[in-house]
Amino acid sequence: MATVAERPERAITDERLVRLWETRPGLLGKLGTVDHKEIGIRYIITAFAFFLLAGIEALLMRVQLAVPENTFLSPDAYNAFFTMHGTTMVFLFATPIQSGIANYVVPLLTGSRDMAFPRLNQFSYWVFVLAGLFMYASFPLGQVPAGGWFNYVPLTSATYSPGPGIDFWGLGLIFLTISTTAGAINFIVSIFKLRAPGMTINRMPLFLWNMVVTSFMVIFALPALTAANVLLELDRKFGMHFYDPTGGGSPLLWQHLFWIFGHPDVYIIFLPAIGMVSTVVPVFARRPIIGYTAIALATVATGVIGFGVWVHHMFATGLAPLSLAFFGVASFMITIPTAVQIFAWLATILHGRPVWRTPFLYVLAFFFDFIIGGISGVMFGVVPFDWQVTDTYFVVAHFHYVLIGGAVFPIFAGLHYWLPKMTGRMIDERLGWLAFGLIFGGFNLTFFPMHITGLLGMPRRYYTYPPNMGWDGLNLLETIGAFILALGVLVFMWSVLHSLLHGEPAGDNPWHASTLEWQTTSPPPPYNFRSIPTVHSRDPGWELQYSDETAQYGDETLSRARETLGTTLHDARPEELWAMPEDSGWPLVLALALAVTFVGLLGGFLWLAALGLAAVLVATVGWLWPTQMKVVPL
Amino acid sequence: MLDPHGAQASHIADVWWGMLLVGGIIWAGVMGLLGLALVRGRWRGDGWQLADDYRHLPRAGLALIVAGGVALPIIVLLTLSFVGSRVLAAQVAPGEAPATTIEVTGHQFWWEVQYPAQGILTANEVHVPVGQAVRVTLRSVDVIHSFWVPQLAGKTDLIPGKTNQMWLRADAPGVYRGQCAEYCGLQHAHMAFLVIADPPDQFAAWVAAQQRPATQPTDPALQQGAQVFARQGCITCHAIRYGAGDTGGKVGPDLTHLASRGTIAAGTLDNNRGSLGGWIMNSQAIKPGNHMPPMPMDGESLQALLTYLESLQ
Numbered sequence: 001m002a003t004v005a006e007r008p009e010r011a012i013t014d015e016r017l018v019r020l021w022e023t024r025p026g027l028l029g030k031l032g033t034v035d036h037k038e039i040g041i042r043y044i045i046t047a048f049a050f051f052l053l054a055g056i057e058a059l060l061m062r063v064q065l066a067v068p069e070n071t072f073l074s075p076d077a078y079n080a081f082f083t084m085h086g087t088t089m090v091f092l093f094a095t096p097i098q099s100g101i102a103n104y105v106v107p108l109l110t111g112s113r114d115m116a117f118p119r120l121n122q123f124s125y126w127v128f129v130l131a132g133l134f135m136y137a138s139f140p141l142g143q144v145p146a147g148g149w150f151n152y153v154p155l156t157s158a159t160y161s162p163g164p165g166i167d168f169w170g171l172g173l174i175f176l177t178i179s180t181t182a183g184a185i186n187f188i189v190s191i192f193k194l195r196a197p198g199m200t201i202n203r204m205p206l207f208l209w210n211m212v213v214t215s216f217m218v219i220f221a222l223p224a225l226t227a228a229n230v231l232l233e234l235d236r237k238f239g240m241h242f243y244d245p246t247g248g249g250s251p252l253l254w255q256h257l258f259w260i261f262g263h264p265d266v267y268i269i270f271l272p273a274i275g276m277v278s279t280v281v282p283v284f285a286r287r288p289i290i291g292y293t294a295i296a297l298a299t300v301a302t303g304v305i306g307f308g309v310w311v312h313h314m315f316a317t318g319l320a321p322l323s324l325a326f327f328g329v330a331s332f333m334i335t336i337p338t339a340v341q342i343f344a345w346l347a348t349i350l351h352g353r354p355v356w357r358t359p360f361l362y363v364l365a366f367f368f369d370f371i372i373g374g375i376s377g378v379m380f381g382v383v384p385f386d387w388q389v390t391d392t393y394f395v396v397a398h399f400h401y402v403l404i405g406g407a408v409f410p411i412f413a414g415l416h417y418w419l420p421k422m423t424g425r426m427i428d429e430r431l432g433w434l435a436f437g438l439i440f441g442g443f444n445l446t447f448f449p450m451h452i453t454g455l456l457g458m459p460r461r462y463y464t465y466p467p468n469m470g471w472d473g474l475n476l477l478e479t480i481g482a483f484i485l486a487l488g489v490l491v492f493m494w495s496v497l498h499s500l501l502h503g504e505p506a507g508d509n510p511w512h513a514s515t516l517e518w519q520t521t522s523p524p525p526p527y528n529f530r531s532i533p534t535v536h537s538r539d540p541g542w543e544l545q546y547s548d549e550t551a552q553y554g555d556e557t558l559s560r561a562r563e564t565l566g567t568t569l570h571d572a573r574p575e576e577l578w579a580m581p582e583d584s585g586w587p588l589v590l591a592l593a594l595a596v597t598f599v600g601l602l603g604g605f606l607w608l609a610a611l612g613l614a615a616v617l618v619a620t621v622g623w624l625w626p627t628q629m630k631v632v633p634l
Numbered sequence: 635m636l637d638p639h640g641a642q643a644s645h646i647a648d649v650w651w652g653m654l655l656v657g658g659i660i661w662a663g664v665m666g667l668l669g670l671a672l673v674r675g676r677w678r679g680d681g682w683q684l685a686d687d688y689r690h691l692p693r694a695g696l697a698l699i700v701a702g703g704v705a706l707p708i709i710v711l712l713t714l715s716f717v718g719s720r721v722l723a724a725q726v727a728p729g730e731a732p733a734t735t736i737e738v739t740g741h742q743f744w745w746e747v748q749y750p751a752q753g754i755l756t757a758n759e760v761h762v763p764v765g766q767a768v769r770v771t772l773r774s775v776d777v778i779h780s781f782w783v784p785q786l787a788g789k790t791d792l793i794p795g796k797t798n799q800m801w802l803r804a805d806a807p808g809v810y811r812g813q814c815a816e817y818c819g820l821q822h823a824h825m826a827f828l829v830i831a832d833p834p835d836q837f838a839a840w841v842a843a844q845q846r847p848a849t850q851p852t853d854p855a856l857q858q859g860a861q862v863f864a865r866q867g868c869i870t871c872h873a874i875r876y877g878a879g880d881t882g883g884k885v886g887p888d889l890t891h892l893a894s895r896g897t898i899a900a901g902t903l904d905n906n907r908g909s910l911g912g913w914i915m916n917s918q919a920i921k922p923g924n925h926m927p928p929m930p931m932d933g934e935s936l937q938a939l940l941t942y943l944e945s946l947q
Binding site for chain 2: 074075076079148152154155160245246249250251252285286287288290291294298316317318321324325328329332333335336339340341342343344346347348349350351352353354355364367368371372375376378379381382383384385386387388389390391392455456457459460461462463464465511512542
């Protein structure tokens with residue numbers, strides 16, 4: 001890339017772009033920014049904080065279960081912790097941290113200046129934070145939900161769970177899904193309409209395929225969860241009987257609605273993560289991915305089939321045998337697209353020359369552990385086997401192998417891979433390997449024995465267990481493993497801090513990767529790219545020596561005002577200039593107004609809820625109020 | 635589950651070992667391939683330059699995707715579908731007419747057990763004749779529970795408003811521990827029960843004993859205990875049936891044959907004088923959140939009550 005010193009006119013362009021795109025200094029500037037990079041980093045930090053909270057909850061549970069008949073936690077504390085551990089990990093960590101990473105990298109991967117709807121993006125973040133705080137406000141109030149993360153009725157009805165605990169959960173999730181849904185719409189439009197010219201749909205990085213499919217799944221799956229929770233709150237608050245068999249309702253209705261959301265949600269967590277695997281594998285195998293089309297289509301297939309298997313969470317509820325057999329076999333089918341992807345990555349590594357760096361280690365751990373979780377998952381499709389192991393520690397082992405092996409390891413790979421881009425500094429490899437070793441070893445020590453305790457008949461969600469069942473030694477081992485895993489997470493946090501303070505400068509492209517985000521500085525300027533790049537292949541950084549000389553739609557057009565280039569959906573031909581909104585405080589006001597509404601509903605203060613709704617209207621008007629577009633004269 | 639003593643559990647355990655074998659081979663195969671890839675990569679050197687053939691799409695790689703990603707899972711999954719359907723069909727209904735029907739009703743946090751044909755009502759203990767299939771009908775009066783005896787069969791949920799059925803057959807005499815497997819509230823962890831598989835003559839004797847009503851106490855010590863039982867309000871929740879038409883509370887377990895049972899508090903404590911006394915005085919210290927309030931009383935009353943309860947064979 002020609003430097004600014006060689007081309008002095010570029011310094012002028014850069015200065016203009018900075019004036020157009022930078023976040024204003026000060027607290028108000030920070031609160032109102034719509035820069036996807038700032039929002040992405042906030043998402044990552046906030047979600048990581050929830051990860052730590054859920055991790056602490058897990059450690060407390062592991063202490064309780066270290067020995068039989070322990071009294072370290074009371075049953076209500078234990079039940080609250082496993083409820084909030086699952087809820088936090090699924091809703092407040094796994095999805096938001098991937099939204100955060102995607103928020104940061106999607107506009108960079110597509111070569112645009114920001115997400116399609118920057119203010120909506122800011123709004124998604126604030127709603128996520130406020131919904132998380134809403135749910136965690138149950139702790140200081142001593143009303144922590146304890147219905148489990150799948151919150152089965154009638155245990156969670158007003159009769160069997162009086163008090164506001166379950167309402168924190170139900171209303172909190174209704175609130176949170178607003179954030180996730182808005183985020184999904186934003187990703188779909190950003191990826192469909194803001195790709196750099198030439199980035200046809202079959203050239204876009206695989207991670208974008210995963211984000212598109214995930215976002216569509218969010219849009220189709222979350223309404224089932226919202227519906228389930230709305231009916232629950234109507235039951236609880238207004239004495240309706242949707243789930244109450246004594247009033248003509250059905251407890252199974254909840255289970256169907258919840259799992260129609262819940263199973264796709266597994267893929268909503270898993271697909272962005274394996275998009276990171278598809279990103280990291282070719283870079284560290286030093287060759288373009290083999291089977292691009294197969295992986296892209298497998299991702300789409302997973303997204304579709306993922307909606308057709310929910311009943312396998314309900315095999316023990318006494319449904320008709322034919323439906324059990326059908327959903328058992330349907331559940332097998334989803335193995336095929338996953339297997340296609342695994343063998344595509346394997347083929348890529350086989351034909352590459354792997355470079356051993358920390359992101360790649362996490363990918364190897366992904367292979368090692370996710371495949372165990374995948375194989376144990378297939379076994380559940382054999383319905384009678386499911387009858388034996390469902391609701392035991394075998395299931396706990398299985399889904400932690402799938403969710404940690406299949407999603408958290410790829411997320412750590414993605415973090416190690418992209419953090420140098422975000423911070424401009426490398427993470428020390430020795431610290432990276434140390435943290436990896438502890439996390440990988442601790443994880444397997446914690447969760448592998450759970451397969452065995454499950455097979456030995458230990459049900460999940462028991463706050464204590466009797467001695468002499470053959471469970472004691474394995475449980476102690478699991479507790480030790482959990483603390484090793486936690487130590488690994490601490491070392492990881494130290495390695496990031498160390499990198500921020502003393503890390504080697506990353507340079508633009510430390511991994512010699514091919515995608516667009518590495519063709520700008522680390523960290524990127526507020527406007528991402530001086531000129532919108534033009535793409536001629538799947539691996540622009542490798543096919544020809546990348547240079548922004550290749551930019552055809554460049555300097556003059558897009559440094560005059562806050563604009564980015566919209567392109568066509570399939571072929572990414574330039575279509576129109578998108579005027580991008582300025583920073584604004586209204587999304588935060590709108591999110592706060594919604595929070596007030598939900599607090600009103602929670603506390604039964606209908607006047608407060610009405611006030612909140614009025615504020616929602618005002619904030620929406622403020623948000624949409626037309627403003628003069630800022631133009632910096634050439 | 636790994637130590638099966640029932641028809642279904644044995645069948646499932648066999649399937650498990652088969653799946654473990656095949657799954658283990660597949661996992662090892664993929665790991666071997668990954669290891670090979672890493673070793674081959676080592677030969678090619680460490681460094682950032684791209685693989686020599688990076689511009690070519692190797693056919694061998696595509697073949698691997700088709701073979702490993704499509705052909706292999708289709709073969710394995712078709713086989714497994716076939717096996718799974720066969721096992722399911724065999725498990726849905728027993729190959730023989732059930733010897734008897736047992737109705738189990740879930741409560742927070744104990745099991746009500748009835749034998750309608752024999753007119754038996756008990757709690758937390760299920761006797762079955764060894765070697766014969768029995769039908770189990772499952773209902774719940776409050777929240778969802780799940781009936782699970784790992785050594786005999788898979789679990790089936792008890793769902794309010796719904797009647798589920800399962801069957802089981804114990805192939806060897808013995809005591810098999812069962813437990814609730816669906817999270818049902820504070821004391822989900824203490825909701826166990828025993829399935830006792832008796833040889834036919836013992837089963838018949840047990841049935842005969844359970845069918846007998848309690849006998850009105852004539853011994854003054856027992857009479858005193860019975861008075862305590864009524865005075866303290868135990869009778870509001872628990873029934874002791876002396877004959878037809880007798881009613882007592884049905885909120886807690888029926889106590890007509892309490893002394894014949896091996897455990898109390900749904901498998902939480904052994905049934906002996908000490909644990910029974912502790913349980914009555916303050917069950918909340920033992921099983922916090924269960925629905926029986928503490929019943930403090932003076933020592934004399936307690937001893938009389940215990941003597942009476944221990945007589946309820």
